Amino acid sequence: MSKAQVFPENFLWGGAIAANQAEGAFDADGKGLSTADMVPYYKKKDYANLSALMHVSSETIAEAMETKTAEGYPKRYGIDFYHHFREDIALFAEMGFKTFRLSINWSRIFPNGDDQEPNEAGLQFYDNVFDELRKCDIEPLVTLSHYEMPMTLVLNYGGWKNRKVISFFVKYAETVMNRYQNKVKYWLTFNEINTTLIEPFTGGGIVGDKENNLLQASYQALHHQFVASSLVTKRAREINPAFQIGCMLARMIHYPATSSPEDVQQAQIDNQMNLLHTDVQVRGSYPPIIKRYFEDHQIHIVKEAEDDQTLKENTVDFISFSYYTSLVSTTTPEKYGVTGGNLYSTVKNPNLKVTEWGWQLDPIGLRTVLKELYDRYQLPLFVVENGLGAKDTVEEDGSIIDDYRIDYFRQHIEQLKEAILDGVEVIGYTSWGAIDIISASTSEMSKRYGFIYVDQDDEGHGTLNRKKKKSFDWYKKVIATNGEDL
Ligand code: BGP
Numbered sequence: 001m002s003k004a005q006v007f008p009e010n011f012l013w014g015g016a017i018a019a020n021q022a023e024g025a026f027d028a029d030g031k032g033l034s035t036a037d038m039v040p041y042y043k044k045k046d047y048a049n050l051s052a053l054m055h056v057s058s059e060t061i062a063e064a065m066e067t068k069t070a071e072g073y074p075k076r077y078g079i080d081f082y083h084h085f086r087e088d089i090a091l092f093a094e095m096g097f098k099t100f101r102l103s104i105n106w107s108r109i110f111p112n113g114d115d116q117e118p119n120e121a122g123l124q125f126y127d128n129v130f131d132e133l134r135k136c137d138i139e140p141l142v143t144l145s146h147y148e149m150p151m152t153l154v155l156n157y158g159g160w161k162n163r164k165v166i167s168f169f170v171k172y173a174e175t176v177m178n179r180y181q182n183k184v185k186y187w188l189t190f191n192e193i194n195t196t197l198i199e200p201f202t203g204g205g206i207v208g209d210k211e212n213n214l215l216q217a218s219y220q221a222l223h224h225q226f227v228a229s230s231l232v233t234k235r236a237r238e239i240n241p242a243f244q245i246g247c248m249l250a251r252m253i254h255y256p257a258t259s260s261p262e263d264v265q266q267a268q269i270d271n272q273m274n275l276l277h278t279d280v281q282v283r284g285s286y287p288p289i290i291k292r293y294f295e296d297h298q299i300h301i302v303k304e305a306e307d308d309q310t311l312k313e314n315t316v317d318f319i320s321f322s323y324y325t326s327l328v329s330t331t332t333p334e335k336y337g338v339t340g341g342n343l344y345s346t347v348k349n350p351n352l353k354v355t356e357w358g359w360q361l362d363p364i365g366l367r368t369v370l371k372e373l374y375d376r377y378q379l380p381l382f383v384v385e386n387g388l389g390a391k392d393t394v395e396e397d398g399s400i401i402d403d404y405r406i407d408y409f410r411q412h413i414e415q416l417k418e419a420i421l422d423g424v425e426v427i428g429y430t431s432w433g434a435i436d437i438i439s440a441s442t443s444e445m446s447k448r449y450g451f452i453y454v455d456q457d458d459e460g461h462g463t464l465n466r467k468k469k470k471s472f473d474w475y476k477k478v479i480a481t482n483g484e485d486l
């Protein structure tokens with residue numbers, strides 16, 4: 001008798017992209033400028049400026065608003081998914097994708113964010129994409145907000161720290177959920193909603209140098225996003241009760257640097273502050289720890305009377321998350337020659353290897369995260385980002401032998417399988433990224449994630465031709481055997 005299959009029969013295997021990193025066509029067919037269009041290319045020498053990327057200044061924005069072309073702004077051209085989507089979806093179908101995660105670019109639908117009427121050409125584009133996916137029997141998994149929002153809402157309202165943006169977002173979400181109610185079943189509200197605290201401009205449209213208290217502004221923006229996510233969840237159920245609504249967290253699991261009680265306590269705090277986001281969107285209220293944190297950091301969230309009830313009554317159907325790495329917490333960062341800052345912990349874990357971009361490789365951490373989330377919430381889980389950013393080489397014969405990427409996925413899918421055997425309910429796995437796209441944190445093309453290579457360099461030069469990597473056929477086999485043959 002064949003060994004019982006571990007993955008459920010209808011397991012949603014697939015891959016993911018984000019509009020702002022893939023579509024390009026930044027000013028096509030009525031689209032307005034978005035926050036992602038403001039992010040210039042950071043040359044290697046500018047790595048030190050990554051903090052500038054995280055806290056985009058009004059000077060950077062003014063310069064970007066002056067630049068009417070794509071030149072120097074990789075996300076403005078992406079990989080031109082906007083004009084290549086049929087070809088790309090055919091390749092995803094060839095791999096056997098059951099699902100494909102993508103995001104809708106808000107500024108294609110409401111170019112200024114506060115427009116009275118939606119942009120029909122923008123709506124039609126996504127109709128075409130979803131029709132193409134349906135033709136290939138691929139289930140769309142749609143993120144409503146993935147690291148971009150209309151720039152007008154930043155310039156005229158200050159981004160998500162302004163409560164008015166809630167209504168604009170709900171109107172945008174209602175518009176697309178009504179339009180695509182017979183084509184899309186799975187919806188995610190905010191991609192890695194915790195990014196609003198880590199990169200306030202990327203996640204919340206907050207301009208760093210405009211705030212005298214960036215932490216206060218970021219938490220206020222996050223509260224508005226929590227309320228907006230709940231209101232969208234409510235409207236989704238009114239539009240189509242068959243919709244499945246998920247939250248999405250960058251799950252940054254923290255290990256204690258040592259077994260000292262102090263380090264263990266610090267790791268617990270860092271994990272609680274990360275799980276704050278799923279606590280609110282799954283349990284429907286802020287966790288007890290937040291009161292002390294807000295007091296200690298002089299943060300005062302301005303709420304409306306109905307907010308607590310809105311959060312309580314409109315929690316999600318499933319939990320989705322990204323997993324790339326585990327981090328390290330300690331109360332003595334100076335002992336490790338770092339300044340701390342546990343959100344992007346720079347304390348190295350001596351047990352783990354790192355990628356060329358310094359991300360620690362910890363496949364077992366994925367099993368740990370899956371079990372911990374399921375124990376905490378008992379809701380179905382969806383891994384919607386997991387992958388390896390690496391430099392790929394095109395050999396003389398045109399092949400791309402990315403065994404390192406196959407190893408990464410093999411080791412992580414093995415741990416995913418262990419978690420399912422541990423009793424965790426997992427509904428799907430979408431690798432990041434299905435195809436090479438622009439890196440979110442570095443705006444580079446050379447940090448490649450895809451099973452499909454795209455001929456374009458960091459300066460945007462290239463034919464944009466697509467080419468299957470070795471991992472393409474490997475993943476095709478994984479899907480064909482429902483995760484049995486790794
Ligand atoms: C996550 C984002 C994705 C993707 C991924 C890889 O945070 O949700 O959009 O970018 O990270 O990160 P990067 O592209 O910076 O290597």
